[in-house]
Amino acid sequence: MSTRVWVPRDAGALALGAEATARRLRAEARATGADIELRRNGSRGLYWLEPLVEVEGAAGRIAYGPVTEREVPDLLAAGMLQGAAHPLRIGPIEQHPWLATQQRLTFSRVGRIDPLDLGAWRAEGGGRGLARALELGPEATVNEVVESGLRGRGGAAFPTGIKWQTVQRQPPGQRYIACNADEGDSGTYSDRMLMEGDPFALIEGMAIAGIAVGATRGFVYLRVEYPHAFEVLGAAIAAARAAGLLGADLLGSGRSFDIELRLGAGAYICGEETSMLESLEGRRGEVRVRPPLPAEKGLFGAPTVVNNVITLATVPGILAGGAAAYREFGQARSRGTLPLQLAGNIRRGGLVERAFGLTVRELLEVYGGGSASGRPIRAVQIGGPLGAYLPASQFDTPLEYESLAAIGAMLGHGGVVAFDDTVDMLEMARYAMEFCAHESCGKCTPCRVGSVRGAEALDRIGRGEDRDRQIALVEELCDTMLQASLCGLGGMAPYPVLSAMKHFPEDFRRRGAGH
Amino acid sequence: MSGANAPAGPVDESRILAIVERHRHRDGPLLEILHEVQGALGCVPAAAVPVIARALNLSRAEVHGVVTFYHHFRSAPPGRRVLRLCRAESCQAAGSRALERHLTGRLGIGLGETTADGRITLEAVYCLGLCACSPAAMLDQEVHGRLTPDRLDALLDAGAKVKA
Ligand SMILES: Cc1cc2nc3c(=O)[nH]c(=O)nc-3n(C[C@H](O)[C@H](O)[C@H](O)COP(=O)(O)O)c2cc1C
Ligand code: SF4
Ligand code: FES
Numbered sequence: 145m146s147t148r149v150w151v152p153r154d155a156g157a158l159a160l161g162a163e164a165t166a167r168r169l170r171a172e173a174r175a176t177g178a179d180i181e182l183r184r185n186g187s188r189g190l191y192w193l194e195p196l197v198e199v200e201g202a203a204g205r206i207a208y209g210p211v212t213e214r215e216v217p218d219l220l221a222a223g224m225l226q227g228a229a230h231p232l233r234i235g236p237i238e239q240h241p242w243l244a245t246q247q248r249l250t251f252s253r254v255g256r257i258d259p260l261d262l263g264a265w266r267a268e269g270g271g272r273g274l275a276r277a278l279e280l281g282p283e284a285t286v287n288e289v290v291e292s293g294l295r296g297r298g299g300a301a302f303p304t305g306i307k308w309q310t311v312q313r314q315p316p317g318q319r320y321i322a323c324n325a326d327e328g329d330s331g332t333y334s335d336r337m338l339m340e341g342d343p344f345a346l347i348e349g350m351a352i353a354g355i356a357v358g359a360t361r362g363f364v365y366l367r368v369e370y371p372h373a374f375e376v377l378g379a380a381i382a383a384a385r386a387a388g389l390l391g392a393d394l395l396g397s398g399r400s401f402d403i404e405l406r407l408g409a410g411a412y413i414c415g416e417e418t419s420m421l422e423s424l425e426g427r428r429g430e431v432r433v434r435p436p437l438p439a440e441k442g443l444f445g446a447p448t449v450v451n452n453v454i455t456l457a458t459v460p461g462i463l464a465g466g467a468a469a470y471r472e473f474g475q476a477r478s479r480g481t482l483p484l485q486l487a488g489n490i491r492r493g494g495l496v497e498r499a500f501g502l503t504v505r506e507l508l509e510v511y512g513g514g515s516a517s518g519r520p521i522r523a524v525q526i527g528g529p530l531g532a533y534l535p536a537s538q539f540d541t542p543l544e545y546e547s548l549a550a551i552g553a554m555l556g557h558g559g560v561v562a563f564d565d566t567v568d569m570l571e572m573a574r575y576a577m578e579f580c581a582h583e584s585c586g587k588c589t590p591c592r593v594g595s596v597r598g599a600e601a602l603d604r605i606g607r608g609e610d611r612d613r614q615i616a617l618v619e620e621l622c623d624t625m626l627q628a629s630l631c632g633l634g635g636m637a638p639y640p641v642l643s644a645m646k647h648f649p650e651d652f653r654r655r656g657a658g659h
Numbered sequence: 660m661s662g663a664n665a666p667a668g669p670v671d672e673s674r675i676l677a678i679v680e681r682h683r684h685r686d687g688p689l690l691e692i693l694h695e696v697q698g699a700l701g702c703v704p705a706a707a708v709p710v711i712a713r714a715l716n717l718s719r720a721e722v723h724g725v726v727t728f729y730h731h732f733r734s735a736p737p738g739r740r741v742l743r744l745c746r747a748e749s750c751q752a753a754g755s756r757a758l759e760r761h762l763t764g765r766l767g768i769g770l771g772e773t774t775a776d777g778r779i780t781l782e783a784v785y786c787l788g789l790c791a792c793s794p795a796a797m798l799d800q801e802v803h804g805r806l807t808p809d810r811l812d813a814l815l816d817a818g819a820k821v822k823a
Contacts, residue, residue, distance in 0.1 A: 410731030493791030
């Protein structure tokens with residue numbers, strides 16, 4: 145009887161050598177006459193253990209990691225296929241505390257199934273949300289999403305059900321679902337993991353959205369930096385069409401919905417929803433003036449639901465299990481779970497999906513295990529390049545929308561980047577301005593010009609020239625950007641800059657005498 | 660990558676028109692067309708702009724404006740291999756600034772430039788979604804995480820042997 149062995153094909157695992165591991169496993173098994181069935185899964189998100197190889201046996205899936213190509217012969221000789229002891233043996237993977245303490249709703253299947261195996265997807269609950277939405281009809285489906293308390297996971301945290309309601313109530317005509325898969329924030333990769341690990345969840349979520357608001361067409365706007373996600377999602381869309389999950393007659397309901405996959409072209413601003421719509425229409429990704437909202441006048445002028453990958457992929461579970469069950473998770477106005485992503489200088493980086501409310505410190509220490517360098521963690525940036533830097537004195541803040549807003553920070557898409565005590569916060573502040581200048585769509589002056597001048601002023605501070613005046617100038621520029629920018633790029637780039645100056649003033653006063 | 664070091668100048672119009680034809684039925688087809696042109700030629704050459712503009716009934720300025728807006732589109736063909744180094748925060752926290760200095764020093768070129776022998780183009784990228792394995796880079800379509808200067812050197816040397 146053949147033994148089933150799992151090796152992830154997630155881009156993060158591939159970046160650590162998973163393809164070579166898979167090749168070597170096949171070759172060594174052939175050479176030694178071992179009968180294996182090599183299967184590919186997404187990543188479970190324990191990246192410090194990737195490539196994580198799992199052997200399926202009577203006792204469940206036994207993991208070994210990190211298994212580089214070089215380790216394969218030794219592992220096979222030690223009896224890995226029988227789940228035998230070895231220094232790299234992790235044990236039954238689902239009992240690993242890092243996973244067992246999580247509450248994986250959106251990521252329930254990621255890393256467990258072959259992402260393109262529709263049978264396995266169905267066996268693990270796939271398709272139930274869509275079936276229930278078809279049963280409930282549009283009104284009740286939207287109500288379910290409203291009731292769940294789900295807020296957009298792309299960054300702005302707008303209530304998803306309310307957005308759907310707005311689109312549903314527009315005058316009859318063409319409507320669209322536009323999935324934002326631009327995931328440009330540094331420190332975030334949950335969209336990528338989901339698309340590579342369980343693409344049918346996103347497809348199902350989009351189909352439900354389509355039924356709910358009366359849209360027959362959807363677009364996924366995927367960043368070009370994600371070629372692996374492009375491949376998996378493209379294959380999944382084709383498979384879903386063949387299986388009647390997409391197309392003219394969804395699951396025999398007589399309703400139609402289909403998805404077109406589009407590629408971005410390396411512009412961070414195209415993650416901003418109106419810029420994304422411009423880009424989908426084949427134009428420069430310049431931000432649109434609001435109103436009208438995309439929900440009223442979006443893609444090609446039609447009412448459009450714009451939602452993030454995680455938002456949409458969370459919807460099937462809400463429909464299948466009911467809004468009440470989803471609301472049980474979380475606290476106050478942050479309901480449900482959030483897939484947090486640990487990144488930067490961290491010992492155990494990876495994906496932690498839990499109900500809202502974990503503190504920054506718990507995430508960094510219990511899950512992250514401290515910095516990778518072994519030095520103290522001096523700062524974290526939460527929510528991508530437009531998010532504030534937090535000093536250690538703020539690490540007891542819960543990772544939840546309102547608590548972070550109260551200290552001038554934001555959760556964004558849930559990325560948490562750790563820096564050890566070798567970080568130069570002046571350099572990070574300068575980078576924030578440089579990035580804003582590099583990615584500005586150019587439509588408004590505070591962002592386009594302010595960011596360039598801000599970077600120059602920070603350079604001068606770095607050289608110790610005219611320090612006090614330059615610090616005042618940076619504060620002034622930030623103030624103008626905060627007040628007068630058309631969108632969040634110019635409007636939020638000051639957060640990392642001002643928080644760095646406020647919490648780490650010593651880094652800005654190291655050189656020069658002032659005046 | 661194909662089309663490396665192809666002479667800039669005239670382009671094969673029929674090839675570009677064929678690409679336009681394949682995407683004309685789409686709504687808002689321009690980005691899709693530019694992606695395919697760059698896939699085929701390694702870049703979107705200036706000479707392709709009027710051809711695409713005419714075929715789509717757009718002005719040259721409009722097409723040019725789109726090509727230049729997006730960092731991904733190049734106007735000149737890249738070297739035989741393209742190394743995209745991530746410069747974003749998570750990778751900085753894990754040492755990408757040192758990697759960048761090492762690379763530019765070793766290759767004698769800056770980001771966005773190609774070595775004189777046409778062997779390699781160095782590009783900046785802002786997050787590859789590999790932030791749990793920072794610092795990260797992409798060599799052509801291949802992803803690499805937890806890079807060190809030594810590992811980068813080994814990658815480039817291995818590439819040089821294979822492609823020589
Ligand atoms: C500069 C900027 C970049 C953004 N980038 C992204 C992104 O990459 N992905 C995303 O889902 N939302 C991004 N957003 C938020 C979107 O504008 C929008 O709020 C979101 O896609 C709506 O979906 P949601 O409600 O499901 O979160 C960005 C916003 C700004 C201002
Ligand atoms: S703030 Fe910057 S990115 Fe946003 S619209 Fe203005 S110029 Fe464009
Ligand atoms: S910041 Fe470098 S891969 Fe995300």
